[in-house]
Amino acid sequence: MYSRTYKAIVSAPPLLWVGFFLLLPYALMFAHSFWAVRDGMLVNEWNLRNYQTLLSNPVYVGVLFRTMRIAASVTLFSLLLGYPLAYYLSFHAGPRKELLYQLVIVPLWVSYLVRGYAWKTILGSDGVLNGFLQYLHISHEPVGYLLYSPFAVVLMLTHIYTPFVFLPIYAALEHIPRPLVEASQDLGASPRATFFRVILPLSMPGLLAGATFAFVLSLGDFLAPLLVGGPSGTMIANIVQSLFGAAYDWPLGASISVCILIITVSLLFMTERLEKRWSFK
Amino acid sequence: MSAGVSSLPQTAPGSGAPLLEVRGVAKRFGAREVLKSISLDITAGEFLTLLGESGSGKTTLLRLIAGFEQPTAGEIRMAGERLDTLPPYKRRVNTVFQHYALFPHLDVRDNVAYGLRAKNTPKSEIGGRVDEALRMVKMSEYAAAWPSKLSGGQQQRVALARALVNRPQLLLLDEPLSALDANLRKQMQGELKALQREVGITFLFVTHDQEEAMALSDRIALLRDGALEQVASPREIYVRPATAYTAQFIGQTNLLHGEVRGGVASCGALRWPVSVSDGPALFSLRPEAIPLAADGAAPPDAVHFHGVIRQQIYGGSSELLEVDCGNNQFLRVRIPACGPLSGQHEFVFSAADAIRVRE
Numbered sequence: 001m002y003s004r005t006y007k008a009i010v011s012a013p014p015l016l017w018v019g020f021f022l023l024l025p026y027a028l029m030f031a032h033s034f035w036a037v038r039d040g041m042l043v044n045e046w047n048l049r050n051y052q053t054l055l056s057n058p059v060y061v062g063v064l065f066r067t068m069r070i071a072a073s074v075t076l077f078s079l080l081l082g083y084p085l086a087y088y089l090s091f092h093a094g095p096r097k098e099l100l101y102q103l104v105i106v107p108l109w110v111s112y113l114v115r116g117y118a119w120k121t122i123l124g125s126d127g128v129l130n131g132f133l134q135y136l137h138i139s140h141e142p143v144g145y146l147l148y149s150p151f152a153v154v155l156m157l158t159h160i161y162t163p164f165v166f167l168p169i170y171a172a173l174e175h176i177p178r179p180l181v182e183a184s185q186d187l188g189a190s191p192r193a194t195f196f197r198v199i200l201p202l203s204m205p206g207l208l209a210g211a212t213f214a215f216v217l218s219l220g221d222f223l224a225p226l227l228v229g230g231p232s233g234t235m236i237a238n239i240v241q242s243l244f245g246a247a248y249d250w251p252l253g254a255s256i257s258v259c260i261l262i263i264t265v266s267l268l269f270m271t272e273r274l275e276k277r278w279s280f281k
Numbered sequence: 282m283s284a285g286v287s288s289l290p291q292t293a294p295g296s297g298a299p300l301l302e303v304r305g306v307a308k309r310f311g312a313r314e315v316l317k318s319i320s321l322d323i324t325a326g327e328f329l330t331l332l333g334e335s336g337s338g339k340t341t342l343l344r345l346i347a348g349f350e351q352p353t354a355g356e357i358r359m360a361g362e363r364l365d366t367l368p369p370y371k372r373r374v375n376t377v378f379q380h381y382a383l384f385p386h387l388d389v390r391d392n393v394a395y396g397l398r399a400k401n402t403p404k405s406e407i408g409g410r411v412d413e414a415l416r417m418v419k420m421s422e423y424a425a426a427w428p429s430k431l432s433g434g435q436q437q438r439v440a441l442a443r444a445l446v447n448r449p450q451l452l453l454l455d456e457p458l459s460a461l462d463a464n465l466r467k468q469m470q471g472e473l474k475a476l477q478r479e480v481g482i483t484f485l486f487v488t489h490d491q492e493e494a495m496a497l498s499d500r501i502a503l504l505r506d507g508a509l510e511q512v513a514s515p516r517e518i519y520v521r522p523a524t525a526y527t528a529q530f531i532g533q534t535n536l537l538h539g540e541v542r543g544g545v546a547s548c549g550a551l552r553w554p555v556s557v558s559d560g561p562a563l564f565s566l567r568p569e570a571i572p573l574a575a576d577g578a579a580p581p582d583a584v585h586f587h588g589v590i591r592q593q594i595y596g597g598s599s600e601l602l603e604v605d606c607g608n609n610q611f612l613r614v615r616i617p618a619c620g621p622l623s624g625q626h627e628f629v630f631s632a633a634d635a636i637r638v639r640e
Binding site: 179180182185186188189190191197198201202278280 | 347376386396
């Protein structure tokens, strides 16, 4: 078949790439998390103090949990918006399916940063949303927590990630053979029962893929909290950024990164096991 | 083309009020008229086959009865009650799909139990009924198997069990055997027929295979371009086809374009007595109705003719001959296997076997 030399040559570039740009930085990061900073200088002194600081400092722990809550909220709301959208498109859109699909994808062409600034404008005290609420006499002065709050972060990230949750769910739904839906109804299950007994279970792999995507990416996001989060909406990635920047404590930053990595990898491992279990056909 | 309801010969096998009444049902998809005013009665306990080519509307009619489509005109009634206004999950009708449509995320037992669970059948009852259904289709050992691990024939049986377990009043089968290989198909045909007799449920079977239809049905409804061509028992439809299309679709035939004058029909070199008024008339004469005169057949209304054998196709138990009767007239003749023949021979047929057909 293929000679060993050939296989070695062909697999070398991607392996080198992954090794150099992924495994090596991970290894360095892991090493750094056990080192320290003394007198503003990085020293290779192996210790566990970074992890102790991280776990005992309420600020860091608090932000970490807030980040996970935000990620969970974003995932939940993206699913609540994305799943019905995918379902409608797949089963009820008829001839307009293609057009509507493009409409869902198109916002992804707009830069993430631009959309963030758009939300700043909409949610601000002089922004469109506040103006609208006052116009309707629902509120009499600008609502403060719309911007620079966890609410704003969740809102913005949900907006960003709903299309990403929509895509794998839509793909999974499209793969469900329509005769199965007919068979279910033929056997006496109402459309609602058919959804819960047939469609939802068969769309699980897509749902898991989308949810994982939204959660993992939200977990590590730093741009949304930077633009619209304010002090109350700071997420763990912002902390890491400052530790590698102005606060200059690479080892501590590295230890937080290792923590996030462990959480993410555990999650991916779990969802992969679940996906295998729930993917028949 | 096809005449109205009243002129279609409908011979019912049983008695009593029909189980299913289809009245003036039509279906249009955009500009295409797939069904053009179909009216049909189905008797309880009968095995009725909807037979036709692709595009004849047979599957569409089945889907209308199942509830997956809505008729653009007409109504369907079951046991007197309006059926077409009900969604599929409220109809006492179950379907066996062409590609089985088994739920991949459920094992065989859960697939079969699906309908019972959907209608909240008490748990204590489900187990027994599922076992009974699996026994009927001979799939009892596969109760814990997964659909993706089963062969086509096995999946077919599970699909059948899944439908029958609900004890529907009417079972719809959409070309259920077309995906099976020839031998398995013949075997399943036998099993299906026996099962229907045993269970007594009314079967509405769709197929394009006329041999299958003949073998299984109590009655055949032949569909052509969205209209009913003829509805009759297999024997009736074969021996007394109403139209040229029917005569040619089911079995083989010779279509004789005859001219009738004074009680005698003539077509090429053939002349035979008929009781038909003067004018052009079309006749169907089956190949197996034309034995060799030498074989001794001599019915009272025998018609003799001579022809040269141009082609002989051996079929195991019979020979199919192409006979040149002169004047560019060719007849297909089927005689019992007799070894190679050639040259001119005398043939004979009974005038009564030349059936007058429409169009």
